[in-house]
Amino acid sequence: xxxxxxxxxxxxxxxxxxxxxxxxxxxxxxxxxxxxxxxxxxxxxxxxxxxxxxxxxxxxxxxxxxxxxxxxxxxxxxxxxxxxxxxxxxxxxxxxxxxxxxxxxxxxxxxxxxxxxxxxxxxxxxxxxxxxxxxxxxxxxxxxxxxxxxxxxxxxxxxxxxxxxxxxxxxxxxxxxxxxxxxxxxxxxxxxxxxxxxxxxxxxxxxxxxxxxxxxxxxxxxxxxxxxxxxxxxxxxxxxxxxxxxxxx
Numbered sequence: 001x002x003x004x005x006x007x008x009x010x011x012x013x014x015x016x017x018x019x020x021x022x023x024x025x026x027x028x029x030x031x032x033x034x035x036x037x038x039x040x041x042x043x044x045x046x047x048x049x050x051x052x053x054x055x056x057x058x059x060x061x062x063x064x065x066x067x068x069x070x071x072x073x074x075x076x077x078x079x080x081x082x083x084x085x086x087x088x089x090x091x092x093x094x095x096x097x098x099x100x101x102x103x104x105x106x107x108x109x110x111x112x113x114x115x116x117x118x119x120x121x122x123x124x125x126x127x128x129x130x131x132x133x134x135x136x137x138x139x140x141x142x143x144x145x146x147x148x149x150x151x152x153x154x155x156x157x158x159x160x161x162x163x164x165x166x167x168x169x170x171x172x173x174x175x176x177x178x179x180x181x182x183x184x185x186x187x188x189x190x191x192x193x194x195x196x197x198x199x200x201x202x203x204x205x206x207x208x209x210x211x212x213x214x215x216x217x218x219x220x221x222x223x224x225x226x227x228x229x230x231x232x233x234x235x236x237x238x239x240x241x242x243x244x245x246x247x248x249x
Contacts, residue, residue, distance in 0.1 A: 133165075140207070143207060161203065162203045191204040
């Protein structure tokens with residue numbers, strides 16, 4: 001892993017350093033479909049273990065049952081349907097500690113939760129968010145999709161005028177939680193029930209919609225790991241994070 005020698009503002013230049021990986025490992029674990037609250041508790045356990053140096057960096061990949069999560073910056077005012085509709089659709093609401101506003105998670109959406117030590121990596125918050133976005137942009141490019149950032153809507157990846165990936169993070173004592181949510185083949189209809197991240201009238205899209213055929217989240221996991229490894233200068237190894245926690249002192 002490359003440690004930066006100072007604050008950088010030319011984000012595209014970061015990759016030249018990051019790709020000179022020192023071989024530092026990151027444990028990548030795909031968990032399948034996990035309820036949001038359980039995944040949050042797992043992140044909290046891993047964050048504490050990472051802060052104590054008991055485990056290496058971790059990347060959790062998973063999907064969630066239908067849920068609206070509300071970040072610190074905006075609230076339930078961005079829900080545009082009645083509670084009865086949410087009950088009928090079986091969508092829960094969960095207030096969480098990440099940045100950003102409200103967003104939707106559901107089956108078919110690939111969620112990534114990196115548990116990283118930013119101090120050890122020499123990264124600031126803006127550089128970290130840039131790298132999360134870059135991970136998705138590179139992944140999409142490999143699929144033939146041109147993803148981009150939109151300056152007026154920081155924290156996400158867009159394809160044209162449609163958003164395909166949201167980014168929201170929480171950092172405590174340099175250790176990261178939360179991360180990205182990439183629309184792969186999830187039902188986009190549920191985004192119509194909210195103003196995603198406070199945005200009104202902005203359409204969402206997905207990998208499957210853009211490619212014109214169904215793509216399962218599991219089918220792109222290897223590509224996600226390759227992109228994440230290249231951007232962050234880490235060597236991702238697939239494994240069970242519980243094994244590392246049980247082996248911790």
